[in-house]
Every structure is written in structure tokens, then in C-alpha cells.
Amino acid sequence: MINQFMGWWARQLLSLLPDRMRGREADEGQGFLISLVSVPGATHDTVDVSPHTGSRHGAFERLLLDDSGLARLRALRARAPRAVVRLRLRAGSLLERDVVLPLAAERGLDQVLQYEMDRLTPFTAAETFWGWTVTRRDRAHARLHLRLTLGPRGAVAPIIDTLASAGARPALLEAPATPEGDRVRRIDLSSREGKGGARVTPALRAGIALCAVLLLALIGLPFLRQSIALGDVGARIAALRPTVAEAARLRRDIEAQAAGGSMLAAARQQVGDPLRAIAAVTNALPDDSWLTDLTLQQRKLRIDGESRTAVQLIARLAADPTIIDPAFAAPVTRDDSTHADLFSISADVAP
Structure with missing residues (x-):
């Protein structure tokens, strides 16, 4: 502390x-903005490297991070060895969430966030690069409001290591919040990674x-x-x-x-409840009726069978709220041998 x-x-x-x-040195106020770009078919990560001063950016140079590209980046870095390096990721690569903590936690905020990271986010502190910004101190309610920014370490660490091999380890991670780039989210790596601290003569x-x-x-x-x-x-x-x-x-x-x-x-x-549908059909059919086939699929009910009073089945089925819109699916025919009506009825089953 x-x-x-x-x-x-x-x-x-x-x-x-x-x-x-x-x-x-004169070049310390300047720096490098290294932006990841997507190039279809590229065998290595591709970046755009542009010098910048404040918010003004110079012309960029596109490099493939293979041996020749890293050699070129090393040469560019040699021209301004003390310049700050910023790595810009693709839009949406960094996540944000608002966090409310007790005001007393501000004195050890890094440690508190590290302990609470797996509760506040789906990740642990070791799985992410992260940083925070205090947005409001509510002294009346002893609450500290802050914005937590984080990015996946597994996806970004290999790129950082590759850039570090060329002497261009990033001190800042940043990414536009949306593809339109209306707002940029940033994570300061220098305070936690031991890079980019103030130089004392x-x-x-x-x-x-x-x-x-x-x-x-x-x-x-x-x-x-x-x-x-x-x-x-x-x-x-x-x-x-x-x-x-x-x-x-x-x-x-x-x-x-x-x-x-x-x-x-x-x-x-x-699909409907088959037991409920069977119970409704059983209660609706009279004792002189029996079924030869019953099908229930996607709440569509179809029953085939014989009954001495088939014309009355529609009304009996409609009286049960489980059966919706019963109707004959085919004409009713008479079986002279059994003196019964052959019927086929279709209906919907209530959810």
C-alpha cells in the first residue's frame, strides 16, 4: 500500500x-498506435502501425507479424524507443460493466477487485486484462461507483508477446465500443504489468x-x-x-x-400434454364408443374410431376446454355389420 x-x-x-x-526525449510525447486488422487468408496477425501525437495520427504502415514484419516494427521502434505503445483491438473486444462498492474499498481497490472479479464477471482476474475508472463517489451513502473494463487475456496475450519480441510491448489496450467507433474503451497495462512508469532522472x-x-x-x-x-x-x-x-x-x-x-x-x-389430452378424450367419449387410432403431434389431435352416436361426439369434445375446435376430418360412414358409425375427428389441444 x-x-x-x-x-x-x-x-x-x-x-x-x-x-x-x-x-x-522529444519522441516521448509521441507514440505508436498499433491496430489489429482482419485480412482474409493471412497466415499471421496483421496490424496497422501509425505514429501519433495526442489525437493526431500520421499515415499508417500495414505489417504482417511474421519475421520480416517484426523486423520492420523493430526498426520503427528504434526511432522512438521511449514512445508509448497503444494496441487497438477490434470493436467490442473490451467489455465494460458498472460496479458499486463500499467507499472504504477505494483504499485497496485493486486487491478488492481482484478478489471479487469472479463474482462481478464470468472470469477470474488471472484470465483477463482489466482496469477501472471511478465515475462517482456517493459519500452520503458511502458508495463508490466505478466502471470496470476487461478483455480476455487468452486472446490478447499472444499478440502482446509478439509485439514485445519486437520491443513494442503495449502500455495501453483500447478498443472501440461499437464498429462505428463512437467511444473508445481503454485498459492501462503499465500500472499492472510493470511497464511505462514515470522515468526518474x-x-x-x-x-x-x-x-x-x-x-x-x-x-x-x-x-x-x-x-x-x-x-x-x-x-x-x-x-x-x-x-x-x-x-x-x-x-x-x-x-x-x-x-x-x-x-x-x-x-x-x-407439443401439448399427452396425458391431459387422453384424459379429455376419455371423459368426452360415451361408453358405446371406442378408438382405433389416436395421434397427438405438435398439439394437433387426431382420433379415429367407432361410435353408435358419432354426430354427438363433436359437441361432447367441444365441451371440454382442453379440446379446441373439434371437427370431422372425413365423412362419417356406417358399418352395417356392427351398426356403428366410423368417424375421424381432428382438433387442437390447449397448451
Whole structure:
């Protein structure tokens, strides 16, 4: 915790000094924008490399990330070795969600998000590149509102490693939120990957060390207490992890059972309930009637059989709410040998 604060405080002090006092070269304010592009049939990843200053971008050069392309990228990088490299992914590659946490969590936000990543998202912290931006501090309700941005590590890490082999490891990941590119989502890799930090010249080291001593004297004890409290919280979280995992497993089992019931209900809605249909037909037919065939398919019912009073069957079937729109599917014929009517009736079965 103290190391993080010291790094932040040093960057704030450095930002107040002119570039020449910080030992920055002229090319440091510039950088590379490396954009992934889709090229049908390409055997390697293809990127567009363009220098940029602020929001102005120069002409781009399209490179295939094979041996010759990496050699060209290495040559471009050699011209501005201290320039910031940004990797732009395809639209929609980075995801966002709004998160609300207790306001006290801001002091150890990285660790809290790392612990809670598998609860807040479908991924663990190790499976993603991620970053956050505070959008609002609700002090009245002690709530911290922030926007969490994340991208899949498995898909992006190989590209980052390939670029790193050419000396162009990205310090920023970015991707348009939509194909129209109306808004860009970003993840700062420098703070978590150990790249792109502020450069401290030897002339400033003594001053920074003196400031560090003074800061430690002023704020060391409160931060030490907070660090101990945070360690306590971490230990409690670790102790609760088995219980949380068991609760999550039970929740998944309950959801799976509920999903199974929903699928069964949907199937009955589509094809009908055969037992209910048979019961309705049995109750509607008189004792002097019998069936030779009964078919139920996609809620379409067809019954064939014999009855001494076939003309009355339509009314009896229609009286049951389960049977909808019963009608003769073929003319009623008379069997002189049995003195019975041969009938064929079709109807719909209520869902």
C-alpha cells in the first residue's frame, strides 16, 4: 500500500516539471498506435502501425507479424524507443460493466477487485486484462461507483508477446465500443504489468528520496494500520472462499434444476400434454364408443374410431376446454355389420 502511494506521489511531482527537467526525449510525447486488422487468408496477425501525437495520427504502415514484419516494427521502434505503445483491438473486444462498492474499498481497490472479479464477471482476474475508472463517489451513502473494463487475456496475450519480441510491448489496450467507433474503451497495462512508469532522472532521485522520508514520517502510521486492516480483510476473505464456492455451486445446481423445469414446460407448451389430452378424450367419449387410432403431434389431435352416436361426439369434445375446435376430418360412414358409425375427428389441444 505504501509503495503504491509513493509511486503515485512521485508521478504527481514529476508531472509538474518541464519535460527537459524530467529527462524526456522529444519522441516521448509521441507514440505508436498499433491496430489489429482482419485480412482474409493471412497466415499471421496483421496490424496497422501509425505514429501519433495526442489525437493526431500520421499515415499508417500495414505489417504482417511474421519475421520480416517484426523486423520492420523493430526498426520503427528504434526511432522512438521511449514512445508509448497503444494496441487497438477490434470493436467490442473490451467489455465494460458498472460496479458499486463500499467507499472504504477505494483504499485497496485493486486487491478488492481482484478478489471479487469472479463474482462481478464470468472470469477470474488471472484470465483477463482489466482496469477501472471511478465515475462517482456517493459519500452520503458511502458508495463508490466505478466502471470496470476487461478483455480476455487468452486472446490478447499472444499478440502482446509478439509485439514485445519486437520491443513494442503495449502500455495501453483500447478498443472501440461499437464498429462505428463512437467511444473508445481503454485498459492501462503499465500500472499492472510493470511497464511505462514515470522515468526518474538521477538529478531528481535525491529530492524524491527526501520527499519519501517526509511522507513516511507524516503518514506512515495510518497507512500501516490500514495495511494491517486490509490484511485482516484479506485473511477473512480467504477463510470465506470455501463457503462462497459452496454457495455458488448450490446456486448453479438450483439454476440448472430451474432451467430443466423451464425446458420441460416449454416442450409441453409446444407439443401439448399427452396425458391431459387422453384424459379429455376419455371423459368426452360415451361408453358405446371406442378408438382405433389416436395421434397427438405438435398439439394437433387426431382420433379415429367407432361410435353408435358419432354426430354427438363433436359437441361432447367441444365441451371440454382442453379440446379446441373439434371437427370431422372425413365423412362419417356406417358399418352395417356392427351398426356403428366410423368417424375421424381432428382438433387442437390447449397448451
